[in-house]
């Protein structure tokens with residue numbers, strides 16, 4: 001069984017607990033597929049990040065990258081923990097606002113924000129807009145001139161760093177669709193343009209080098225590049241940005257053989273380097289922001305499925321199919337992401353077979369996990385895929401017209417439904433008949 005399950009997550013019947021709740025009763029109460037979060041785990045991750053910054057005695061802000069998992073209840077939970085968040089669409093802005101999230105603590109990202117999304121952000125008095133390109137500077141300065149409204153902005157820059165991760169989730173390299181390139185001088189042009197506007201108030205620079213990163217070297221290089229840019233802008237434009245936002249990307253453990261660094265190691269490495277450079281260049285240490293997504297919610301979520309059919313190909317492979325798949329977790333198909341699985345109602349049963357977990361979608365690529373060592377599974381068993389809290393539900397689709405699953409928050413032995421399961425009626429709600 002996965003080494004990621006602790007003894008206190010197994011009850012006397014050998015069932016998996018999440019947030020102290022028996023997953024088999026969750027499945028009975030809410031049905032499957034179901035995504036269940038241990039909210040204490042989320043709170044703990046946030047508090048860990050805060051503790052490290054507090055210990056290092058620097059000015060900071062933790063901004064949850066809400067694309068990892070964004071629902072009304074999630075924004076409310078983040079607000080209970082008193083941190084900021086970032087959004088990347090009008091939909092996320094709207095959800096945060098509906099959740100009563102303080103919009104002054106929200107920053108807005110995106111490489112192609114529309115006029116309407118920028119208007120919505122201004123209507124909501126959003127905390128800051130992270131500028132990504134020249135088109136956006138033009139749109140936003142027109143809009144703010146028209147409205148006579150000031151807005152804080154940051155610049156997303158691409159520092160020219162290739163982080164060691166899947167190429168689809170690398171973002172800091174020069175050849176990227178995101179941000180102003182530093183090396184070619186785009187970033188300099190961007191600050192000059194913004195300084196010439198009436199209502200855009202630059203407060204910082206931002207970079208994000210990628211996601212699911214395991215080593216500190218990329219972050220250290222990013223910190224160096226950002227401090228160099230701050231210094232360069234101070235000298236060239238007499239402008240010292242008060243904030244450096246280093247994005248997210250801190251890797252988490254998905255499989256038993258992965259050993260990612262703890263957030264402390266990433267944050268300490270970054271802070272020590274920034275402090276060193278600040279002292280060396282006699283520059284004031286800027287306020288440091290980070291934008292973790294995966295590392296806040298990833299390990300807190302579990303996907304629960306009911307086992308159905310089995311296909312045994314002698315000498316080749318055994319497929320065990322479940323009632324969900326790429327519609328609720330596209331990551332294995334998209335990034336060859338790997339997960340550990342357990343049979344949630346048989347945690348104490350001996351492991352007897354190696355099987356691969358197939359989804360129910362009409363695609364051969366719809367596999368959730370390969371070569372899992374499990375007890376003998378039967379139809380009706382409850383299969384749990386661990387650590388699906390980030391980019392699972394948030395990337396869910398209705399492919400094959402499957403309804404998206406329900407989501408529950410579990411804490412201290414009680415569960416609360418936070419997203420209802422979609423119904424068949426929900427699936428056709430936006431459809432219009434031909435006649």
Ligand SMILES: Cc1ncc(COP(=O)(O)O)c(C=O)c1O
Nearest residue numbers: 065208211248249291292293294
């Ligand atoms: C700008 C930005 N900030 C933060 C994040 C969050 O990254 P992660 O979930 O890996 O922490 C992302 C996603 O990769 C991002 O694009």
Ligand SMILES: N[C@@H](CCCC[NH3+])C(=O)O
Nearest residue numbers: 067169211212331390391
């Ligand atoms: N969605 C990706 C991460 C990309 C984050 C967006 N910048 C994942 O599941 O790993």
